[in-house]
Amino acid sequence: MSPRRPAVARTSALSSPLSLRAPPSSPRLQTRLPLSPRKRAGDDNSCNLGGSSQVMLLDSLSALPLACLPSQPVQAVEGGSATLQCRLDPPIDLSSKTVDWNIGLTRQVHVYRSRRDDPDSQMLQYRDRTTLNHGDLPRGVSTLTISNVSLSDNGSYEVYLPQLEVTCLTHLTVVTKEQENQTKRTDSSTTSPPAGERNDASNREAGRAAIILTVLLILCVLVVLLVLKNGKTRDGWRRSEEDRDVGE
Incomplete structure (x- = not known):
């Protein structure tokens, strides 16, 4: 009867859940580790997955239609100031972008890069005469003001966003x-x-004024005549009454 114990022990070892677990070095577990939601540092598969997602996001953003809408042509008086403006549609924050205002191909009017103005790249002709509105950049608007304009400032100005x-x-x-x-x-x-039309209009106004004045004078005369007539009538009544009293 004693030889049956090893058989029972083998049966319990086969039915134990510990016997079903694979060892840590099992290739089955190693193939599942890259699929873990926790990404390990240095895992090439996780890095490739994140890079592809970023590329897809950048591609989707670049697919959006982008237009730059200029302001109406600006006219300024010599010695005054002129404000030029261009805006993006849809708006994009330009605070961290490079904004170049040029006239012609190589004449740099104003340069903005690295979140600040760059006067060293500016032409001497426009030095200390241009102001870029930094408050408009987050709204995708580039507004440039040129002060003390001269006839040499005439021309087409270009905004370039590299x-x-x-x-x-x-x-x-x-x-x-x-x-x-x-x-x-x-x-x-x-x-x-x-x-000629102004003279005719003034003559018509003068004629109307004369007519109105004449009508007023006539009314005044009529009023005076009525007053006098009423006065004479009252005097006649009084005299007739006095005559009656004397006769009686």
């Missing part, structure tokens, strides 16, 4: 003070009526 590969063009026209005054006189002459 990271986004976007270009925007707007135009500035600078006129002299004489030209501005001539324009104002021309506008006033086109909006006001001709001299």
Whole structure:
């Protein structure tokens, strides 16, 4: 009867759950480790997965249509200031981007990079005359103000965003003070009526005033005549009454 014990022991060892676990070095467990939700440092599979996700996200963002909308052509008087503006649609934060304002191909009017202005890259012609509104950059708007403009500032200005590969063009026209005054006189002459029409209108107003004055004078005369007539009538009544009293 004693030889049956080893058989019972083998049966219990086979039915024990400990006997079903694979050793730590089991290749079955090693193949499952990369599928663990916890990513280990240095795991090549997890790094490749994150990189592909970032690439897909960047591709989806770059697929969005991006347009740069310029402001209307700007006209400024010599010696004054001019404000040029371009905005992105949809808006993109430009605070960390490079923003280049150029006139022509190589003439740099204003340069913004590394979150600050770069006057060293600016042309001497525009030194200390340009101001970029940093508060508009987070809204995807680039606003440049040029002070003390001159006739040499005439031309088309370009905004170039190298990271986004976007270009925007707007135009500035600078006129002299004489030209501005001539324009104002021309506008006033086109909006006001001709001299002949102005004379006719003044004559009509004078005729109306004369008619009104004549009517008022006639009314005054009529009122005076009525008052006098009433006075004479009252005097006649009094005299007739006095005559009656004397006769009686």
